[in-house]
Amino acid sequence: MSDAAFLADPSPAEAADALRDADDRAVALYGACELAYDGRATSTLPVGRRHVLHKPDGTLLAHAATGHQPVNWLAPGATLSVSVEDDELRLHGERDGETLDCRFTHVSHVSLLPLDDADAEVSGTEDDLRERVLADPDLISEGFRPLATERDTAAGPVDIYGEDADGTRVVVELKRRRVGPDAASQLDRYVDALARDLHADAAVRGVLVAPSVTDRARHLLAEAGHDFVPLTP
Amino acid sequence: MSDAAFLADPSPAEAADALRDADDRAVALYGACELAYDGRATSTLPVGRRHVLHKPDGTLLAHAATGHQPVNWLAPGATLSVSVEDDELRLHGERDGETLDCRFTHVSHVSLLPLDDADAEVSGTEDDLRERVLADPDLISEGFRPLATERDTAAGPVDIYGEDADGTRVVVELKRRRVGPDAASQLDRYVDALARDLHADAAVRGVLVAPSVTDRARHLLAEAGHDFVPLTP
DNA sequence: AAATATATATCGCTA
DNA sequence: TAGCGATGTATATTT
Known part of the structure; x- marks a missing residue:
């Protein structure tokens, strides 16, 4: 050059x-x-x-x-x-x-x-958060078993799909930052879609994993019956 | 300098x-x-x-x-x-x-x-789209009457709030670009919130205004009973 | 090419 | 200051 x-x-x-x-x-x-x-x-x-x-x-x-x-x-x-x-x-x-x-x-x-190109190795991303949860599934809840990542649903791929200690299906949505209403809606879409994919009467629990959550998002989660698990990447 | x-x-x-x-x-x-x-x-x-x-x-x-x-x-x-x-x-x-x-x-x-600062005058934004709808409310539906912009609800401010020809309350969400599931969820949150703000039994119609929608978003809108109005800024 | 979600998003506004 | 939504968002991934 x-x-x-x-x-x-x-x-x-x-x-x-x-x-x-x-x-x-x-x-x-x-x-x-x-x-x-x-x-x-x-x-x-x-x-x-x-x-x-x-x-x-x-x-x-x-x-x-x-x-x-x-x-x-x-x-x-x-x-x-x-x-x-x-x-x-x-x-x-x-x-x-x-x-x-x-x-x-x-x-x-x-x-x-002349400039060199370079892909910065970034850590602390959502992928890292996922690795951490997969390495220690109890972070979600005692006895949680991951079954798949990126599991496809009619609403799109779910971050982590798994099973509760008592066999309830669980949809986990990961966010590396504090979340607002958009993330709560996103989780809601996934839970709805998965419940339909499985069976009309299948119980599906939604879990949002993030460092923290805004009041409005917390309200939306509570209304829909989803859980919030605080976790910082 | x-x-x-x-x-x-x-x-x-x-x-x-x-x-x-x-x-x-x-x-x-x-x-x-x-x-x-x-x-x-x-x-x-x-x-x-x-x-x-x-x-x-x-x-x-x-x-x-x-x-x-x-x-x-x-x-x-x-x-x-x-x-x-x-x-x-x-x-x-x-x-x-x-x-x-x-x-x-x-x-x-x-x-x-030494660099000069400058705010670029941008046109073709969501604000421009709003002006256009307010200037010609029939674009939403025959006889639509805007009552307020940025009307506050528990879910946040609504782009345009108004009344149908037959008196039904309407929530209008504007997007300058083709929209996906996120926008459908956002409109849904606003409609829910406004229905509660008004009365438990108040009928509220949701209208999404955008150049176009994705299939998945169209499905979400249809399920929730909201309308889509194609309009390009 | 289209759709969907992420990002060290940034930016602007409002309460 | 924090929350919230728009942005000519850009970018990556997957279909």
Whole structure:
């Protein structure tokens, strides 16, 4: 792969050439530009100083002064067109009917950056929580026996499906974070679906496993007769 | 605000000084670094070439070759500590019990970038959809009369609350995108809650407004007796 | 390609 | 501050 390269105060044509010669390098642009997105919604931004990053996978990110999120972007897979019109650098990204246009009134800096890809090994996810429950099923309730993970139902796959000490079928829904009403509804859908899958009169117990639960979710769980088991990943 | 500044091949100490002198400017670093995140989860990445952006609001973003999402990050509000140890630049970000450490084995480039903030005017949102329905309530059903928006219930605020041509109470839930089972459950919660708020025997009709629905969601709606109105923002 | 659920989601609003 | 829902959510997995 080519080396990193940096251009200070390039002309629009030089900036355009840099973008075209990027190969597998990411391109970071700094300058003043106007942004216009159209696709899932429509958004325009007046000229302002931004940091624009184009990755070799087509990702296009325009960052303003604040926030984790780019102020405008295109997801991976976009194709970029570069041109110079009226002595201005213009980027036109397109992907799946979405477009993002950047009109640079001034380009202050262009960097060509070889970046390494890397999958971060993340732990503390819902998968880890599941491993923990499977390793010690008594965490759910004394004598709980897991029978399957990702068991399919009409409502979708259930995190853990198993049996109580007294033979009652149990649906376990795992959440790594404090849960709200959505998780209670989700568990409810699974329990309903499983009860039908089995038999009209089959008793199915629902268990929500999470670090904690909001009041409203606790209420929903109680109403539906489901249990909550506090457990932190 | 200070001007933009660019440093090529800075020493670790020079890079650290640049970060400390950033004032209200964002700092973009390019080089090889090892990343370690700990907080809501745990993640480590071996040394690799990355693009790291630190914004004046504390946001810290580390980008690898692919993807919209940073490979590691801290949300706005983080505080950054900069140091040089073993002749290496080290960043330590901290926020609300979360930490992100960047150990640079080599810094190739540092930029100090004044960025403008900007709120993008976005159209095509759920708010726009609501305006459209309020302007032409017949879109819901012939003779529908909106009575309130964001009407509070025990389950949360309802998008639009109103009355049918025949006086039946109606709960309208708006979605700007194709909806799945979650939206059907949400509408169901609202309808249940409103029926209780009013009277035990009050009939409440649920209407989901969205461009389209998935099969499973359609089933859930049908089971609960709710209606679907196709409408694209 | 479509559907479904997760995420270190982030962001904005409201009580 | 916590809860709650929207987001141009992105991303992974499975069908």
